[in-house]
Amino acid sequence: MSQATRILTALVAGLAIGMAAAEWHAGWAIAATAVTQPIGSAWLHGLQMVIVPLVTGLIVTGIAAAAEAARAGRIAARALASFVAVLWTTTLIAAVLMPMLLRAFPLPPPWAAALRRSLSGAGPSGEVPGLAAFFDTVVPSNVVAAAAADAFLPLTVFALVLGFATAQLAPVSRERLTGLFQALVEAMLVIVGWVLKLAPIGVFMLAYGVGARTGAAAVGALAHYIAMVSSIGLVVLVLAYPVAAIGARVSVARFARTVAPAQAVALSTQSSLASLPAMLNATERLGAPPATAGIVLPMAVAVFRATSPAMNLSVALYVAALTGTPIGAGAMAAGVATAAITTMGSVSLPGTISFFASVAPVALAMGVPLEALALLVAVETIPDLFRTVGNVTMDVAVTGYVARVERG
Numbered sequence: 001m002s003q004a005t006r007i008l009t010a011l012v013a014g015l016a017i018g019m020a021a022a023e024w025h026a027g028w029a030i031a032a033t034a035v036t037q038p039i040g041s042a043w044l045h046g047l048q049m050v051i052v053p054l055v056t057g058l059i060v061t062g063i064a065a066a067a068e069a070a071r072a073g074r075i076a077a078r079a080l081a082s083f084v085a086v087l088w089t090t091t092l093i094a095a096v097l098m099p100m101l102l103r104a105f106p107l108p109p110p111w112a113a114a115l116r117r118s119l120s121g122a123g124p125s126g127e128v129p130g131l132a133a134f135f136d137t138v139v140p141s142n143v144v145a146a147a148a149a150d151a152f153l154p155l156t157v158f159a160l161v162l163g164f165a166t167a168q169l170a171p172v173s174r175e176r177l178t179g180l181f182q183a184l185v186e187a188m189l190v191i192v193g194w195v196l197k198l199a200p201i202g203v204f205m206l207a208y209g210v211g212a213r214t215g216a217a218a219v220g221a222l223a224h225y226i227a228m229v230s231s232i233g234l235v236v237l238v239l240a241y242p243v244a245a246i247g248a249r250v251s252v253a254r255f256a257r258t259v260a261p262a263q264a265v266a267l268s269t270q271s272s273l274a275s276l277p278a279m280l281n282a283t284e285r286l287g288a289p290p291a292t293a294g295i296v297l298p299m300a301v302a303v304f305r306a307t308s309p310a311m312n313l314s315v316a317l318y319v320a321a322l323t324g325t326p327i328g329a330g331a332m333a334a335g336v337a338t339a340a341i342t343t344m345g346s347v348s349l350p351g352t353i354s355f356f357a358s359v360a361p362v363a364l365a366m367g368v369p370l371e372a373l374a375l376l377v378a379v380e381t382i383p384d385l386f387r388t389v390g391n392v393t394m395d396v397a398v399t400g401y402v403a404r405v406e407r408g
Helices: 003-024 026-048 051-071 074-104 109-118 131-137 143-148 152-167 171-197 199-214 216-248 252-269 276-285 290-303 308-323 329-345 351-366 373-379 381-407
Strands: none
Touching: 003 026, 003 199, 003 216, 003 373, 026 171, 026 199, 026 351, 026 373, 051 152, 051 171, 051 290, 051 329, 051 351, 074 216, 074 290, 074 308, 074 329, 074 381, 109 199, 109 216, 109 308, 143 152, 152 171, 152 329, 152 351, 171 199, 199 216, 199 373, 216 252, 216 308, 216 373, 216 381, 252 276, 252 381, 276 290, 276 381, 290 381, 308 329, 308 351, 308 373, 308 381, 329 351, 351 373, 373 381
16 A cells, blocks of 8 residues: 555544544544644654755755756756746746635635634634735845744745855865755655654544544545645646647647647656656657757756646645635745745655645745645645646646757
């Protein structure tokens, strides 16, 4: 049984047992949460404790590697610029579209209220940061204090600047510093692996409390979450077609036929890396020279996930709506910036780890509580299908664009 299956099974079992216990004896069911809730919270804290060093290390090494690749040649530099443009564009689209979807198809208020009561510490902060607060905090005056306070936007800016500065060092110094951060990342991933081995227990304990307090509202809310976040991934996927039509100058119908085999591999494997041979074949059929595709597509798999910042921001916005956390202009700007920057550091991580490493910094930057993420990760398998297929489709479209520009 895969890790994702074990976590999903624990979620279903916890919700079912919690709901059954509440039906049998509501008082005893709620009393049991005095034991289950602290255990679940301790597991969640185990994940939270590695986020700051893990994300910082990932950003520094990811940016340094991307900058090094861009220096390797004109094709790599153009590809990297295209990746960054797509990431920021799709993130901004999600910032506009997700609130519109939540207003058009809101989570029923009784469900939201029940879930808020069931998640310890998941209430609104009551503070709505404006744009002035965003600009006042975007550059850290004390990076250690920012890390201690989980202030992820200034911490992300520092890591971004450090990554670019590292790329400018002499080779010996650059390798020494990136090696240190890479070792830090690897150590954090070992810890995360240990914590995730206990994920079925932690998720079960948290899900029991939600089921005991909310009943069927939890099931409805999870289904609503899957539909809302997956729709953002679908939008990014669909955007790849006009990117190909305009950028690569191929018809939408031709692009759809050409990219379909790569999409099928992505659906079956949920892996962009496993889809790389099919993507190379698709770009060749679109007319991209093997020399160009051989540079752009491996870079895309290594540092580019078109759907990630948009969907990560959407998860944070969904949790904000679920918990009643107000999102002002400053919080939205912080979320957009953090989502767009951090995604280039977490692309090589396994799905479960990537979910926490990518979404948690966005949520923290926006002032959104993390408690709900422990439940949402259990149903990430379905949105992850849209993530992978969208990534593969956009990879092929951007490669077609870069190849067309190189041809002149």
